[in-house]
Amino acid sequence: MAEETMGMGPIPKEEPIPKEKFTVIGTDDFSGDLIARPQVSYWADAWRRFRQNKIALVALVVLAVMVVMVIIGPHLNGIAFEEIDQDALNQGPSAEHWFGTDNLGRDLFSRVWQAGRVSIAIGIAGALISTVVGCIYGGIAAYFGGWVDTILMRIVEVLFSIPYLLIVILISVITDSRSIFSLMLALTLTGWCNTARLVRGQMLQLKNQEFVLAAQALGVSPWKIILKHMLPNTMSVILVAITFDIPNYIFSEAFLSYLGLGIAAPNTSWGALCSAAQQTFAFYPYQMFFPALLIALTMLSFTLLGDGLRDALDPKLRK
Amino acid sequence: MEQILEVKDLHVSFNTYAGEVKAVRGVSFELNKGETLAFVGESGCGKTVTAKAILRLLKPPFAEIKEGSQILYQGRDVVHMDKKALSSYRGEEVSMIFQDPMTSLNPTMKIGKQIMESLRIHKHISKQEARKEAIELLRLVNIPSPETRVDSYPHELSGGMRQRVMIAIALACSPNILIADEPTTALDVTIQIQIMDLLKDLKTKLGTAIILVTHDLGVVANFADRVQVMYAGQVLERGTTKEIFEDSRHPYTWALLSSVPTLAKESKQELYALKGTPPDLILPLNHCPFAARCEHCMQICKERNPAETVLSETHRVSCWLQHPDAPRTLTFNGKEARS
Amino acid sequence: MVKYVIKRVLYMLLTLLIIITVTFFMMHSIPGDPLASMARNLPEQTRENYYAKYGLDKPAGEQYLIFMENLITEGDLGESIRYPGRSVTDTLLTNSRVSGTTGGLALLFGIAIGVTLGIVAALNKNKWPDYIVMFIAIMGITIPAFVMAALLQYFFTVQFHLLPTTGWGRPENLVLPVIVLSFNTIATYARYVKSNMLEVMNQDYILTAEAKGVTPFNVIKNHVLRNAFLPCITILGGQIASVFTGSFVVERIFSIPGLGFYYISSINDRDYTMILGTTVFFGALFVVAQLLIDIVYGVLDPRMRIKAKD
Numbered sequence: 001m002a003e004e005t006m007g008m009g010p011i012p013k014e015e016p017i018p019k020e021k022f023t024v025i026g027t028d029d030f031s032g033d034l035i036a037r038p039q040v041s042y043w044a045d046a047w048r049r050f051r052q053n054k055i056a057l058v059a060l061v062v063l064a065v066m067v068v069m070v071i072i073g074p075h076l077n078g079i080a081f082e083e084i085d086q087d088a089l090n091q092g093p094s095a096e097h098w099f100g101t102d103n104l105g106r107d108l109f110s111r112v113w114q115a116g117r118v119s120i121a122i123g124i125a126g127a128l129i130s131t132v133v134g135c136i137y138g139g140i141a142a143y144f145g146g147w148v149d150t151i152l153m154r155i156v157e158v159l160f161s162i163p164y165l166l167i168v169i170l171i172s173v174i175t176d177s178r179s180i181f182s183l184m185l186a187l188t189l190t191g192w193c194n195t196a197r198l199v200r201g202q203m204l205q206l207k208n209q210e211f212v213l214a215a216q217a218l219g220v221s222p223w224k225i226i227l228k229h230m231l232p233n234t235m236s237v238i239l240v241a242i243t244f245d246i247p248n249y250i251f252s253e254a255f256l257s258y259l260g261l262g263i264a265a266p267n268t269s270w271g272a273l274c275s276a277a278q279q280t281f282a283f284y285p286y287q288m289f290f291p292a293l294l295i296a297l298t299m300l301s302f303t304l305l306g307d308g309l310r311d312a313l314d315p316k317l318r319k
Numbered sequence: 320m321e322q323i324l325e326v327k328d329l330h331v332s333f334n335t336y337a338g339e340v341k342a343v344r345g346v347s348f349e350l351n352k353g354e355t356l357a358f359v360g361e362s363g364c365g366k367t368v369t370a371k372a373i374l375r376l377l378k379p380p381f382a383e384i385k386e387g388s389q390i391l392y393q394g395r396d397v398v399h400m401d402k403k404a405l406s407s408y409r410g411e412e413v414s415m416i417f418q419d420p421m422t423s424l425n426p427t428m429k430i431g432k433q434i435m436e437s438l439r440i441h442k443h444i445s446k447q448e449a450r451k452e453a454i455e456l457l458r459l460v461n462i463p464s465p466e467t468r469v470d471s472y473p474h475e476l477s478g479g480m481r482q483r484v485m486i487a488i489a490l491a492c493s494p495n496i497l498i499a500d501e502p503t504t505a506l507d508v509t510i511q512i513q514i515m516d517l518l519k520d521l522k523t524k525l526g527t528a529i530i531l532v533t534h535d536l537g538v539v540a541n542f543a544d545r546v547q548v549m550y551a552g553q554v555l556e557r558g559t560t561k562e563i564f565e566d567s568r569h570p571y572t573w574a575l576l577s578s579v580p581t582l583a584k585e586s587k588q589e590l591y592a593l594k595g596t597p598p599d600l601i602l603p604l605n606h607c608p609f610a611a612r613c614e615h616c617m618q619i620c621k622e623r624n625p626a627e628t629v630l631s632e633t634h635r636v637s638c639w640l641q642h643p644d645a646p647r648t649l650t651f652n653g654k655e656a657r658s
Numbered sequence: 659m660v661k662y663v664i665k666r667v668l669y670m671l672l673t674l675l676i677i678i679t680v681t682f683f684m685m686h687s688i689p690g691d692p693l694a695s696m697a698r699n700l701p702e703q704t705r706e707n708y709y710a711k712y713g714l715d716k717p718a719g720e721q722y723l724i725f726m727e728n729l730i731t732e733g734d735l736g737e738s739i740r741y742p743g744r745s746v747t748d749t750l751l752t753n754s755r756v757s758g759t760t761g762g763l764a765l766l767f768g769i770a771i772g773v774t775l776g777i778v779a780a781l782n783k784n785k786w787p788d789y790i791v792m793f794i795a796i797m798g799i800t801i802p803a804f805v806m807a808a809l810l811q812y813f814f815t816v817q818f819h820l821l822p823t824t825g826w827g828r829p830e831n832l833v834l835p836v837i838v839l840s841f842n843t844i845a846t847y848a849r850y851v852k853s854n855m856l857e858v859m860n861q862d863y864i865l866t867a868e869a870k871g872v873t874p875f876n877v878i879k880n881h882v883l884r885n886a887f888l889p890c891i892t893i894l895g896g897q898i899a900s901v902f903t904g905s906f907v908v909e910r911i912f913s914i915p916g917l918g919f920y921y922i923s924s925i926n927d928r929d930y931t932m933i934l935g936t937t938v939f940f941g942a943l944f945v946v947a948q949l950l951i952d953i954v955y956g957v958l959d960p961r962m963r964i965k966a967k968d
Contacts, residue, residue, distance in 0.1 A: 021619040022644040052336075158673045163899035163944050165906075170937055173925055174684050251802065258804050259906060259922055274804055278911070285812060292805040299800035374869055402874065410871030422862040427884050427960055436880070437870040472960040488870060 046236070049312040056308020059301040066298060070120055073113025093286060102276065102287055111268060112290050118269040119250050120298070122184065126249030127242045129188045134195025135238065141196070142203035149200075156197060159190045168252060172261045183262060187252055195241050202237045206230050236313035243306035247299045254295055270295045323495055323528060324350040324373070324392050324413075330385035331368050331377065331552075340600045342368045342382075344552035350496065355522065355529040357543035357560075359536065359575065363597055365552035366532045370498045373397070373530070374415055375405060392496075411441040414489040418501040420481035424473035430484045431457075431469030437491040456487040460517060479510035486517065493525055500532045515542055536579050540564060545633065548572050551598050551608035558634035568636040570613045573651045607639065615640060615649055663953060670949045677941040682725060685934050686718045735935035740927045746935035749920065754939070757909070757916035761901045764836045768843025768897070773890070775844065776851025780886075781878070783856065791848055798845025803904050807838045807911045835912045839904050843897050850893060854886040861885075891955045895948040902940060 050056060084106055101107055141152040159167075171186035206212055206229065215225050254271030256262035258278075263269045270291040277287035331343035343365040350356050358366035371377050372384055375397060390397040392412060400408060414437075417423040425433060434456055435449040444452070450469065457465035460483040473481055482502060489497055499518065503511035515538055522529055531543055539546055539560065546563040548556040548571060556569040567573060577591035595612040598604060607613070610620040620639050628641040639645060716724075728734040735746040779791035814834060815822065822831055858864065859882055867881045905918035913919070917936065924932035 017619055017642070017644065019644050021622070022617050022639070022642065022646070024615050024617055024646060024649075157669075158676055161673050161945050161948055162677055162941055163903055165899075165903040166937060166940050166944075169906075169921075169925065170681065170684065170933075173933060174687070247800075254802055255804075255903075255907065258802075259910070260926065271802075274802070274808075278804065278808060288805070288808055292802070292808075296797075296801045296805065299802075300796060303796060303799060376865055376868055406871045406873050408871070409869055415866075415869040417862055417866065419862060423866045425863040425867070425881050425885065427888065428881070433866075436867075436872060440871050440873075474961050485866070488866070491870075 043232075046312045050308055053308040053311065055304050056312075059304040059308065062297065062301045063305065066116070066294075066301070067120065070113055070116040073110070073116065077107065077109055108273075108287065108290060111273060112270075112294060115268045115270045115273050115291060116294060118180070118263055118267060119253060119271070119295070122180070122187070122253045122269070123246040123250040123298075125184060126187050126191060127245035129184070130192035130195050130245055131238060131242055133188070133192040134197075134241075135199050137192065138196040138199030138201075139203060142200045142207065145204075153197075153200070156193045159193050160197075162190070164190060165252065165255065168256060169259070169261060172256060180263065180267075183253065183256070186256075187249055191245070191249070195238070195245070198237050198241055199234060202234045203230065206233055240306060240310045240313060243302055243309055247302035247306075250295065250298060250302075321352040322349050323352050325389070326369075326373070327389040327391070329369060329372060329388045329390065331365070331372055331382065331388075332385060333382050334380065338601045341604075342552050342600055343372065344604070346549070346552070346554055348547055348554065348557065350528055350530065352495070353522075353526045353528055354544045355531055355542060357531045357533060357539045357546045358549055359533060359539055359546055360549035361534060361597055363600075364549045366549050367500055368552075369549075370415070370500050370530060370532050373496075373498060374409055374413055375400065376415070407441065410437050410494065411492045412494055413496040413498065414492075414494045415498040415500065416482070416485045416489045416502050419505045420478055420485050421505065423485055424481055426473055429470050429472060430476070431471075434469075434484070434488050434491055437488055441492040452491070453487075456491055457484070459490070459521070460484070460487045462487075478506050479513065482506060482510075482514055483517065486514075486521070490521060490525065490527070494527060496528045496530065497522075498530045498532070501534070502531075503535070503538065504533075511538075518542070536575060548575065551604065552600060553608060553637070555609065555638070556636040558631070562631065562634040566634070568630065568634075568641070569609075569638050570615050570640070570651065571609045574612075577651070607637075614651065615646075617645065659956065662956065666949055666952060670945050673945050674942055677945070678726070678729070678938050679722070681934055681937045681941075682722055683718065685930050686721070729938075735938065736931045738924075738929055739931050740924070740929035746931055749932070750917065750935060750939050753915065753917045753920050756914060757902070757905055757918060760832060760835050760839060760908075760914060760916065761898075761905060763832065764839035764901050764904075765843060765897065767836055768840030768901075769847055769894075771840070772844040772847025773851050773887075775848040777855065777883075779848060779852040780855035780859070788852075791852070795845040795848040798841045798848075801841075803838055803842070804907050804911060806841055807834070807908055810834050810838060811911070831912070831914070835908050835914060838908050839901055842900050842904065846893065846897060846900075847890065850890060851886060854889055855882055858882050858885045888955070888959050891951060891958065895944070895951050898947045899944050902943070 102111070137152065137156075141149045167190050168186045171189055172183065175182035175185065212225060212229050215229060220228075250270075253262055253269060254274065257269050257271030258275040260275065263272050265272075273291035274288055274295070277284070277291070280287065326349070327347050329343055329346045330341070333340040333342055346365070346369055348356070358369065360366050368377070368382075372388075373390060375384075377384065384398055388398060392408065395404075395408075397408065424430065431450060431453045434453040435446070438444060438449040438452055439446075442449075454465045454469050457468055462468050462480060462483055468476075473484070476484065486502075497518075502518070503514050506514060518529065519542060521527065531539070533539060543560050545559050546557065547554050548563070548569065550571055556563065556567060556572050558567075563572060564576065567576060574591065574593040578593060580590055593612060598608055598611065605624060606622055607616075607620040607625055610616045613620065617639055619642075623639075625637045625639045625641070627635045627637045629635050640649070725736065728736070733747055735750070738744040738746060738749070775791045775794065779788040782788045811834065822828070864877060864881055867877050872880070902918070905914075905916060906922055907918070908914070909916045909919035910922055917939070920932070921936045921940075924936065
């Protein structure tokens, strides 16, 4: 049978190949393997994926703007948030009062941002407290294991089986003081349970994973294992938990304040503003519109940011 | 011999964020009735993708069979089959078993029902009849007490048992072709032999042609009629099992064969290990894909893709060493090799 | 399985005991006694009678034992402090019928719509139906119930006079509260069903089914849905809790005389026996629901049956 060409790259017969091309030169030195595809570190890869997620980026920007406005907002139009103006009750948005005034004639623009301070502060503080407590609790349970783990997790299970808001309401009834401190206590008393569960689960999983076992077998010090292997792999879980915790705390606070169990006058929060506007909503809908919009926008941004972070940080999605 | 499947110039690409990964690059082969053809190669060489393409199991838009590729089953065009034709082609004409029996069975459906599903789609028989046949199939694949096992859930069975169930599902409608994608990789060695023996036994009983995707050359030697050595989405060498094992001509095949441990006396030397990794399939590669790792690489190998040289009616190789100007005598891994 | 259920029931009883005990002693640790403000102006003798009537003259430990005894033997949670003669248990049972109607409807409606939307989104991934569903889902999670309630009230009643603003007793009173209450459930289920379906669709056994020649429709119907729905049962507990706590707000806005409505008013009234009773009732309801859900899941998922045997 004559030489036949199939598949790729038929040789043009008319063009002879120079003989010197047929001397054996051997294998490459394989340095090419190393640069073929650059090694991408975990966080660099996560950042690349996060950047591709336009929605999450927008959410991040919205949140940044929100934080700036909460800091400077109450001073922007020169009217203090608690200043009562008897001549301007329930006025609609105008050049003087950008978001209008409430039933006591207080400027809603200043109030909304002042309220935002409380709401966002509670969200961030709550998330930080539950992260710290949850990490320590979950870490202890995972580190000691055995009966310590069993007892600690049983306690979490009991706390978990009671509806969260029920506990929050109960605590705020019992403490009965409307200070931010007792509010925080009520909100975070069981709020850390979820983080504790997550951290424990992740730690236990890592403890038995090959790369940790390998590091142990190679004699890497426990400190280094925790720092180099356990922490970065738990960080992603914690980070995502924080992004979902913050809006949950803001939501719970709004809920409590709406029921009249949250923050007390003269201080205010978005939930408290909504609660105040509820009575007269049919006549002055703008009074509820602005605080409600800001709650929704904050919740939305944190939820989308959390989704984006989770997708970016989940190593299972690495391709 | 009657030819039942013909694949011509198959190209498959994956669309990833990094670009188009050309996983299969112009694979052509044919399969005859009742024979066993083995696809051999390292991981990521395109053998599983080729197998899945035959059943059109690749998910668009992520994976795409390129225009111009031809898959002909008994003369019928598989690439452009509509949903209905595809549904009767899959399972009835060609069926497939997968690598990991632990994840390949629906965890919430009784195994009997999973076998019956196939029977009822293709044979249009009643539930009672299908159940009877399912029990017979379980008996055929040597599952003990099939009458009770038929109502088991997958998690109640061992890995080997589950792979038997997979085989029963695949053979339910006595297809003409069975594609076995690394059917024993996830199993214990002793179970591997049992499963391969079962497949061999069923093949003679039912006359099914088998495409065996594997990287285990031991399995190939005992089981396959013909072998096709694949690398970077291309076929580098093909031939009967005897031709490949005794008279292989491609340096890559030599490397594969040399890296199998043997118990023979003479092999006191260290086991051969092929250095380097297969090329990145995003690259265009218009030269021999194996050039970078080949001990006998020549300048021409890095410039052009070799044509397929016909050595016998069954044996073909794509290598520049076949060119009249190339060196005739070579040594490979301490032994003389013939090109 | 039986052993598993018994174990779970025991845990549930323990949890309940903890909830009741902690709530009881917390309510009794409030500075000043519950009758202080009411009994301030009464003559000495009347006041003492009053205290004796509620057992408040006894030490807290003894009060606890009496409370537990009454609760276990007769299901009696005591008498309202603010409204003498009103039995807490009876009030709770009456009110729970109202809350049960709205809550139950909201759950059913929410799950039905949420699951449907989730399926639609999963089957049309990255196409416009997916985007619309995910938009609704995000709205449902981010807009607080009281804002949603206010908006619906404003449009349906103030602007277009289609439905009554508040009230109870007629079917049209149910429409708005059920929609508001079910919104979170819709959103949660739409997201959860979608992500579960996408995960299942990537499993190896789906490939097996396709290789068998199962048509795309039947792959979804027989293989994807069952496996994707099973985990959805586990989040039902959280949804029940959310519907009930949601009722605190919704019942207040729509003036529905249910559990949530009276819970909030008893908090404002500082009616301690009512608060204690309602908390225990809510806790029990939730814990029992959680137990039932776990048992149902154990029965439905064949993999759990094995684990449950251990």
